[in-house]
Amino acid sequence: PVHTLAAPNMALRQFARQSARSLGLRSDVSPAPALATRGMSTVIEGLKYMASHEWAKVDGDTVTVGITDHAQAELGDVVYVELPEVGSEVSAKSTFGVVESVKAASDVYSPVSGEVVAVNEDLADSPGKVNEGAYTDGWMMKVKMTDPKDLDALMDAKAYEASCDQ
Amino acid sequence: PVRGRGLGSGASPCRVSRETRALPDAGMSTPAASNVIRLVRTRGLCVLRQLRLEESLFRANAENWAIVNDGAPRTAIVLGISGKPHRLIDVAAAHRDELLVIKRFSGGGTVVVDANTQLVSLVMNAEAVAPTPLFPHPLMRWTEDLYKGMDTRDEKENAGVFRDVPNWRLHQNDYVVEVSDVPSVDERAAKKILKVGGNAQSISKTRFVHHTSFLWDFDEENMSRYLAVPEKQPAYRENRPHGAFLTPLSRWVRDRNLMRDRLPGALRALGLVVEEASVADAEAAARAGSSENSNSHRSTAVVDLEKALTMDKDARAPTVPDG
Numbered sequence: 166p167v168h169t170l171a172a173p174n175m176a177l178r179q180f181a182r183q184s185a186r187s188l189g190l191r192s193d194v195s196p197a198p199a200l201a202t203r204g205m206s207t208v209i210e211g212l213k214y215m216a217s218h219e220w221a222k223v224d225g226d227t228v229t230v231g232i233t234d235h236a237q238a239e240l241g242d243v244v245y246v247e248l249p250e251v252g253s254e255v256s257a258k259s260t261f262g263v264v265e266s267v268k269a270a271s272d273v274y275s276p277v278s279g280e281v282v283a284v285n286e287d288l289a290d291s292p293g294k295v296n297e298g299a300y301t302d303g304w305m306m307k308v309k310m311t312d313p314k315d316l317d318a319l320m321d322a323k324a325y326e327a328s329c330d331q
Numbered sequence: 332p333v334r335g336r337g338l339g340s341g342a343s344p345c346r347v348s349r350e351t352r353a354l355p356d357a358g359m360s361t362p363a364a365s366n367v368i369r370l371v372r373t374r375g376l377c378v379l380r381q382l383r384l385e386e387s388l389f390r391a392n393a394e395n396w397a398i399v400n401d402g403a404p405r406t407a408i409v410l411g412i413s414g415k416p417h418r419l420i421d422v423a424a425a426h427r428d429e430l431l432v433i434k435r436f437s438g439g440g441t442v443v444v445d446a447n448t449q450l451v452s453l454v455m456n457a458e459a460v461a462p463t464p465l466f467p468h469p470l471m472r473w474t475e476d477l478y479k480g481m482d483t484r485d486e487k488e489n490a491g492v493f494r495d496v497p498n499w500r501l502h503q504n505d506y507v508v509e510v511s512d513v514p515s516v517d518e519r520a521a522k523k524i525l526k527v528g529g530n531a532q533s534i535s536k537t538r539f540v541h542h543t544s545f546l547w548d549f550d551e552e553n554m555s556r557y558l559a560v561p562e563k564q565p566a567y568r569e570n571r572p573h574g575a576f577l578t579p580l581s582r583w584v585r586d587r588n589l590m591r592d593r594l595p596g597a598l599r600a601l602g603l604v605v606e607e608a609s610v611a612d613a614e615a616a617a618r619a620g621s622s623e624n625s626n627s628h629r630s631t632a633v634v635d636l637e638k639a640l641t642m643d644k645d646a647r648a649p650t651v652p653d654g
Contacts, residue, residue, distance in 0.1 A: 217536040239466040244563070245413035245438075260535070263412065268439035268504055269467040269532035270412045 206234040209300055213276060213316060214325035215258075220300065221276040221319060228277050228316075231304040232264065232295065235329055241267040243295040246288040248306055249281050255308060257315040262305065264295065275308065277315040283307040365458035368395040368598055369608040369616075372591050376400045376610060378407050378444045379433055381452070382631040384613055386436045388454045389533060389540045391620035396454040396613060397598060397605075399591050401547075406445040407431040408557055409544075410648055411438050411531060416634060417644040420557050425636055430557065432634040434648040439531030440561055442544045443554050449580070449590055452542035459603065465534050467504075474530070474541050475501040477597050490600035492593040496583045503565035505529060506543065508578055524567050525578035547587055548579040 208214075213221040218236035222229040237243065245265035255261045255275040262273050284306045287294060295303035310316075320328065381400055388396050408420055408430060416422050416432070419441045425432055444450065453474070457465050463473045479499055480491020493499040498509035506528035528545040551574040560572060568576055581587070595605045632650035639649055 239464070239468075241467060247412070265411070265413050265438040267467040268411075268437075268530060269470075269534055270436065270438040271467075271534040272536065274536060 206238045207300075208233070208235070208322045208326050210322045212300070212322065213319035214322065215274060215276050215319060216325075216328050217272075217274045219274055219276055221316070223316060226310050226313070227282065228279070228308050228310055229304050230261075230276060230306050230308060231299060232273060233325070234299045237296045237299045237303070240264060240269070240271060243292045246285075246292045246295060246305065248284040248288065251281055251284055253281050255279060255281055255306075257312075257318070265292075273305065275306075276319055277308055277310045278312055279308040279310040281306050282309050364604070365456060366395075366603050367606055368397055368455070368459065368603045369606050369612065370595060370598070371396065371398045371608050371610055371613050372594075373399070373610050374401045375404045376450075377405060378403045378409060378450065379431065379631070379633065381450060382409070382433065382435050384610075384617055385452050385454055385540055385542065386533075386631050387617035387621065388613060389436075389535070389538055392454075392616050393456065393538075393620070394616065395456055395459045395603070396452075396608075396616075397594065398450075398452040398454075398613065399594060400450040400452075401587070401591065402446045403444045403448055403450070404446070405431055406443065406553070407433055409433045409435050409442050409444055410634065411440055412436060413438070414441060414648050415645055416636075416639045416648050417642070417646070419559055419561065421559070422636060422639050425557055426640060430636075432636060432648075434632055434634050434650055435531070436631050437531040437533040437540060437542065440529060440563075441558055442529050443549070443558060444544055445550065445553070447546070447548040447550075447579075449545040449547050450542065451545060451590060451594070452540065454540050455538065457537050457539075460601075465536070465539055467532055467534070470532060470534070470539055470541055471501055471504060471530070473601075474543075475506075477601060478506065480597070480600070490593070490596045492590055492597050493584075499527070499583070503567050505565060506545070507567075508583055510578070526568075526576055527578050527580055527583070545590065546577060546579050548581050549573075549577060551577075 209220070211222075213223065214233065215221075218233045220231055220233050232240075243264055243266045245263075247263040247265075249255060249261050255278065257276060257278045258274055260272040261275040261281075263270050264273055265271075285294075285304050287302065288305065295305075297303065378400075381398065385398065388394075408425060410416065410419060410432065412435065414434060420432065442448075460470070460473050463469045476491070478492045479501075480489035480494040496508060500507060500509070502509075502524060505526045507524050508527050509524050528543045530541060530543040532542075533540045554573040558573065560570060564570070586592070598605050635649045635651045639646070642649065
């Protein structure tokens with residue numbers, strides 16, 4: 166189940182449910198409100214997070230990476246995403262790409278070290294998918310981990326939410 | 332370490348050592364006090380050299396820097412990180428006229444930089460602007476406070492650079508002047524909001540660059556010759572041509588040295604301690620923080636116009652290797 170908060174919004178609950186389903190995660194909506202919301206952005210239980218606002222979904226030895234709903238909301242309309250080459254190596258906590266929005270090029274950081282096995286080619290023509298579906302169609306890359314212990318340094322949903330409130 | 336000539340060698344201010352090439356986050360120098368900012372005030376620094384210096388300070392140094400460069404020695408067009416040359420400029424004209432076209436490391440649009448452009452750059456740590464989060468809009472609100480000054484009961488306490496320019500403000504992410512109070516407004520300026528400076532940013536998890544090209548004056552003919560009216564534009568532009576959308580600072584400010592003279596006070600008003608520095612100091616600091624890791628995924632570079640001519644309209648800017 167995902168976090169509950171005081172005053173969830175119906176549309177956001179639906180979004181979170183759809184997001185959770187797409188990611189293969191549980192989304193328990195009733196009886197209490199079933200999303201974590203911080204203002205207008207969502208946090209999904211079951212994912213791992215970085216303080217720099219990237220999320221990671223672990224599937225065996227492969228991790229899917231994107232930026233959080235909070236990040237896309239703060240960045241504004243995404244107009245360009247620069248991603249690494251498939252086959253390249255990324256390092257935990259180092260930059261793997263750039264997201265451009267509102268005159269700003271913002272670094273994005275890899276949660277794990279490993280080989281990039283896939284990137285989201287759709288973002289080349291449709292960078293707005295990062296805004297529309299930060300946890301779904303807006304995914305950025307998939308990494309085959311070299312050291313699963315990298316995951317220990319990541320936050321869970323609750324800790325990430327708390328870090329955003331600091 | 333990358334080998335190359337020492338910075339500052341050679342007569343031309345546009346010669347740039349490879350050592351100022353952009354570097355990744357590794358290899359940061361020892362951080363200074365969080366609220367100290369080193370201020371460089373210079374004139375005639377080549378924009379390519381300035382941008383490469385900024386990127387190196389951003390990636391390989393941990394101090395806060397402000398650079399004011401009054402006038403570029405050579406006219407250049409500067410594209411943002413994702414710029415598509417054919418969508419933004421007349422590539423054939425730029426190639427024919429041997430214009431310097433640069434792809435920078437920050438976001439945003441296209442600018443012409445020349446002898447009447449005042450380039451002001453801030454390369455800073457998160458701590459220096461705390462509690463402002465490192466996202467575009469909060470950072471622009473912070474810089475608006477720097478340039479316009481913060482609201483105070485006593486106007487004499489306002490230390491903003493443009494504190495006495497009527498209706499100077501940030502509007503839809505541009506620095507503008509609203510001209511409704513001005514008695515004689517010519518036909519071209521019939522619209523009330525005119526842009527006086529364009530800004531762009533590059534943001535990491537701990538640092539940011541916010542740089543602005545303020546138009547002390549501009550050559551409308553030059554702009555129209557080389558720059559397209561961008562497809563992506565703020566709503567207030569309403570597809571106006573350059574001459575009807577922009578306004579020179581010289582129309583609103585008597586003293587060309589206003590930025591140079593007032594920026595230190597404006598920085599102090601926001602809680603910073605200003606230390607004067609030189610271009611040589613900044614370049615030495617950038618070199619000192621450089622690392623052997625050449626796995627940088629982006630860098631400021633010269634656009635290969637010859638190659639761009641052969642590419643389609645939606646191709647991103649090709650760059651000259653080690654250019």
